[in-house]
Every structure is written in structure tokens, then in C-alpha cells.
Amino acid sequence: MKAVYLNKPHDISVQEVPAPQIKDNQVLLKIKSCGVCRTDIHLYHGEFLATFPLIPGHEFVGEVAAVGRDVRGVKVGDRVCADNTELCGHCYYCRRNQPLYCENFNSLGVNRPGGFAEYVAVNHDKVFPLGDLTYDQGVLVEPTACAVHGLDVIDVRPGDEILLFGTGPTGLILAQLLKHAGAAKLVVVASDERKLALVQELAADEVYRMDRSDYSRHEREIRGKYPRGFDIVIDATGAEAVIQHMPQFAKMGAKLVIYGVAAAKDRITISPYEIFQKELKLIGSFAQTHCFDRAIAYIRNGVVQTDRLITHRFKLDQFAEAIRQVESGKGHIKVVIDVE
DSSP states (O other), rough: EEEEEEEETEEEEEEEEOOOOOOEEEEEEEEEEEEEEEHHHHHTTTOOOOOOSBBBOOOEEEEEEEOTOOOOOOOOEEEEEEEEEEEEESSTTTTGTGGGTEEEEEEEETOOOOSSSEEEEEGGGEEOOOOOOOOOHHHHHHHHHHHHHHHHOOOOOOOOOOEEEOSSHHHHHHHHHHHHOOSSEEEEEEHHHOOOOHHHHHSEEEEOOOTTTTHHHHHHHHHHHHOOEEEEEEEOOOOOOHHHHHHGGGGEEEEEEOOSSOOOOOOOOHHHHHHHTTTTTEEEEESSSOOHHHHHHHHHHSOOOOOTTEEEEEEGGGGHHHHHHHHHOSSSSSEEEEEE
């Protein structure tokens, strides 16, 4: 089969590789499309949980091509999406019912073969029928599942005032969930005016344009209008400089949420006295497990609208071009690789 092959950091090609052989408890998916995520950029640079060589791609949808003999409830021809996480079930954290912290955590497309390929093998318990969802909606289930987990750890209280930095795909999805969860005021800051207009239409009460060459502009505007700050301040950019200036927008007792994927080498400086004196809570939101069912429900019921998020499409042979678009291109929201 044809697949994207990441031999080592920055060494990527599209080549013929053996098709996966499924086990008795697995399903073979013929991939329709797979989303390109900022995490894929980190993997390309040898960061995150990457192991090499690797077939990347963790946001995939497709059609069931074969099922193992022990598989029930899924049949050949079904249109499905799949949760890319694989958990051992027996480590210290799994036995404490904290599967996201699994000490043997595997992820298709991150440290196991993923969906930038014609076929991928998936454990049957991780396969979810799309039903009436389109493939384009299905390819955004995994990002929505990550946002659902984010919503769980953020724990919005009705009436909270929230400041969100970033309007990438997961930022736009998270904004919709935050508003639905009971935020009294949702303010979003980003540098792309078109995305700001979209997030204001979908969820935000107010938006502010970020000038990346002069953060003082939006700082003055926001702090002038909200001198006490916000109950929750969230970074969905993964940008070190953005994360660094989050505390100045925090109310007493606020939550600071690191939601975007920063580089492993990034560092920020924060005053421990400020954390102590203001009783700030620093929260991380990493990936997801067991959130696909809720993500599908949110999309199916229209709480999360994904129809305008996919802006760029590439073929498998154009993967290097797709990576360049996500890393340094302009004008995109969600980039998708169409495999079939």
C-alpha cells in the first residue's frame, strides 16, 4: 500500500509499504481522509511522543475493509472514525482508572502506524460508526474529542468569564464547547481576522486581533475593559510568547489552561508569589481517551459546527506540501489529506 513514511525527523517520503495484517480483535480500515494536525508538525521535527520510523496520521476516517474473527458490532463496508489511543489496561494508572496517564500509552500515527496511508489496523473497541455524519465531519471527531477532554479538565462554572487565545481548528471547536458549557462571556484573541470573524459567528462574545509584533496593543484593550481579568484563561496556540503573558489576564482564583501543544524546549517564567497570592490554578489538557462518543454527539446535534473548518485539501503524494501549509502557510484552518 502507499503511505507517508517518516524515517527520521525531517526525512519524509511517500512510498509503498506492506499493508497491515489485522489481529483477531482488530479492524482493517481503508482510509478515506486524514486531518493534518499541529502535532504532526512536532512529530516531523522529532518531538512529542514520536518513534521512528513512523507512518503518521491520527485523525482518520474510512471504510471497514476487513474484520478479525473476534470482532462484533462492526462489519465490512461500515463508514467509521477511530480513536487512535491504545491503552494497556494493567499499568499503575490504568488500574487507578486514569487511562490517559497509561504508562504504556500508544497512539496510532504518533508511535504506531497511523492514517496517512491507504490502510490502517485498529482495535475494534476504538472504532465508531459515523452513521449520518459525513466523512468531513468524521475527520474532525478526534480534534473534537480532545476539546471534550479539555472541557472536562477546565470544568467551566455557569457564569464564568473566559479568555481564549487561538483560532486554530481545536481552538474554534473548544470555543463552541466553552460557550455551550455556560460561559457568561467568551473573549477570543487571535491574529487572523477571518478566523476571528468565524469564531465570533460560532461562539465568541468579543474578539480582539493580536499583533504578533506588538502584544501591548491587545493587552491594553483587554485589560482596559476587563481590569479584574477572567475566571479562566486558555492558550490554544502552543506559542511560548502567548503562554508567557497569560497570568496578567487572570482574576483572583483563576484557572490558567495550557491546551495548545508547545515545543518540549519552550520555557516560561511565572511568579510563584503570584500563584500563591492570587490562588491561581495551572491546568494542562493533554490529548484524550474515551471522549469519541461525546464528540460525535456534539457534532451530530449541531453543538459543534465543523462545516467551514476544512479549507485546504491535498493528496497523499502532496503530504510535504500539506506539512508546509500547516507549519508556515497562510489562510488555512483545517488541512486534510484525501487518501482515496
